[in-house]
Amino acid sequence: MNTEAELVKKLKNPTLKDMAFSELLDVYQERLYWHIRKIVITHENADDVLQNTFIRVYKSVANFQEKSTLHTWMYRISFNESMRYLDKNNKKQHEDIGDISESYLEVLFEDEYFDGDEIQRKLHQIINGFTEKQQKVFQMKYFDDLSFRQISEILSKPESTLKSTYYTAVKIIEEKILL
Amino acid sequence: MKKSKENSNQKHFLNTSVKGNISDRHKAFLGTTLPEDYFAKSKSSILNKIKEEPQIEQPKKPKKKLVFWMQPQFKYIAAASLTILLSLTVWLQNSRNSEDIQENNFEQLALTDDVLVSSLFLDDTEIDAFAETVLFNEVLVKAELSEQNLDNLILNSLIIEDSLLEDYMDDKLIETIIL
Numbered sequence: 168m169n170t171e172a173e174l175v176k177k178l179k180n181p182t183l184k185d186m187a188f189s190e191l192l193d194v195y196q197e198r199l200y201w202h203i204r205k206i207v208i209t210h211e212n213a214d215d216v217l218q219n220t221f222i223r224v225y226k227s228v229a230n231f232q233e234k235s236t237l238h239t240w241m242y243r244i245s246f247n248e249s250m251r252y253l254d255k256n257n258k259k260q261h262e263d264i265g266d267i268s269e270s271y272l273e274v275l276f277e278d279e280y281f282d283g284d285e286i287q288r289k290l291h292q293i294i295n296g297f298t299e300k301q302q303k304v305f306q307m308k309y310f311d312d313l314s315f316r317q318i319s320e321i322l323s324k325p326e327s328t329l330k331s332t333y334y335t336a337v338k339i340i341e342e343k344i345l346l
Numbered sequence: 347m348k349k350s351k352e353n354s355n356q357k358h359f360l361n362t363s364v365k366g367n368i369s370d371r372h373k374a375f376l377g378t379t380l381p382e383d384y385f386a387k388s389k390s391s392i393l394n395k396i397k398e399e400p401q402i403e404q405p406k407k408p409k410k411k412l413v414f415w416m417q418p419q420f421k422y423i424a425a426a427s428l429t430i431l432l433s434l435t436v437w438l439q440n441s442r443n444s445e446d447i448q449e450n451n452f453e454q455l456a457l458t459d460d461v462l463v464s465s466l467f468l469d470d471t472e473i474d475a476f477a478e479t480v481l482f483n484e485v486l487v488k489a490e491l492s493e494q495n496l497d498n499l500i501l502n503s504l505i506i507e508d509s510l511l512e513d514y515m516d517d518k519l520i521e522t523i524i525l
Contacts, residue, residue: 188396192389200385201372210380214388221392222399283377290375310372 171237178228188225195238196221198311199245205306206249208271210280216252220245239320242313246321271295286344293343297336304329305336 174194177187199220204213223244231240272295275281276288283291294302303322307313308329315326315333322329372378381387416424461480468476 185396189389189393192392196385196389196392197368200388201368204372204378205376210378214384217388218392218395222395225396226399278378280379280381281377282373282379287375287377291377310368310375312368 175228175231175233175237179231184228188228191224192221195241198238199241202242202307202311203245203249205310206246207252208274209278212252212256216245216248219252220248223248235320236317239317242317242321289344290340293340297339300324301332301336301339304332305340308333309337 174187174190177183178191180187196217200213200217203216203220204210207213207216220241224241227244231237235243272291275291276283294305297305300322304318307318307321308315313321315329318324318329319326369380465473465476
C-alpha cells in the first residue's frame with residue numbers, strides 16, 4: 168500500500184497518473200460516497216455527485232498544493248460538489264414542498280436504498296432537527312470517523328468549537344433516544 | 347424484561363464500536379444500503395468518464411521576448427558612445443545655426459525702417475559694410491519703385507479720358523520726376 172505522499176507524487180506524474188488514480192479510487196471511493204450520501208440523501212444523487220467529485224479531483228490534482236492532506240482536500244471537494252448539486256437540483260423541489268426538513272425525511276424514507284428500522288428512523292429525525300453545523304460535525308465525526316483536526320480543516324472552524332458542538336449533539340441524541 | 351433490554355440497547359446505541367466496514371456501519375446506524383457490487387461498477391464508470399474527458403493541457407508560460415542583449419560591461423560603453431554622438435550632433439547643429447543667424451541678422455537689420463537705431467546693434471567693424479548694404483537697398487528699392495510708378499502712369503493714361511489726359515500727365519509726370 169502506498170503512503171498518501173507517494174500517491175500524490177504519482178498523481179502529479181502524467182505517466183503514472185491513471186494508474187495512481189485507480190488506486191485513489193480503491194482507497195477513497197467508499198468513504199467519499201458515504202460522506203456525500205448523507206448530504207444528498209438518496210443513492211442516485213450520491214452516485215452522480217461521487218462521479219463529479221472524482222472527475223474534479225482528476226482534473227485538479229496537478230494543482231493540489233499539499234497544504235492539507237489529500238483525504239481532507241477530497242472531502243472538501245466532495246462537500247462542495249454535494250452543495251452545488253443540491254443547489255442545482257433540489258432548489259425547485261424544496262420550494263414546491265415548502266419545508267426542507269420534512270422533504271429531507273420524506274425523500275430519505277422513500278429511497279429504494281433505505282432500509283431503516285424504528286430506531287434508525289428516530290436517529291434520522293433527531294439529526295434532522297440539529298442545526299446545520301451540528302449535523303455536519305456529528306456525521307463527519309461519528310459516521311465518517313474523521314478526527315477533529317480533519318473536520319477543522321474541512322469546515323475551517325476551530326477544533327475546540329467542533330468538540331463542543333459534537334458533544335452537545337451526542338448528548339441530545341442520547342437523551343432523545345432514551346425517551 | 348423485554349422493555350428493559352430494549353432500553354439498554356438504546357442507551358448503548360452511540361457507544362457501540364464503529365470499527366469495520368464503513369458501509370456496514372452506515373447500514374447498522376442509518377439503515378442506508380447499496381446496490382450489489384456498486385463500488386466496482388462505479389469505479390469502472392468513473393474511469394471510463396475520465397478517458398472521455400478531454401485532456402487538460404497546462405497553460406505554457408509565455409517566453410520573455412529578448413529584444414537586445416549585450417554583456418553588462420559593453421552596455422555602459424555603448425550607452426556612453428551613443429550619448430556623446432547625440433551631444434556632438436546637437437552641438438554642431440547649434441553652432442551652424444548661430445552663424446547663419448548672424449549673417450541673416452546683418453541682412454535683416456539693413457532692411458529695417460529705422461536704419462539709425464539698427465546700426466546701434468552692430469560692431470564698429472561692421473558699420474561700413476552695413477552702410478553699403480543700406481545704401482544699396484535704398485537705391486535698389488527706390489529705383490524699383492519709380493519704375494513701377496512709371497508703368498502705372500502709362501497704364502492709367504490709357505484708361506483716363508482724353509480731355510483730362512493733359513492735366514493728369516502733367517501732375518503725375520512732375521511727381522515721378524521729383525521722386
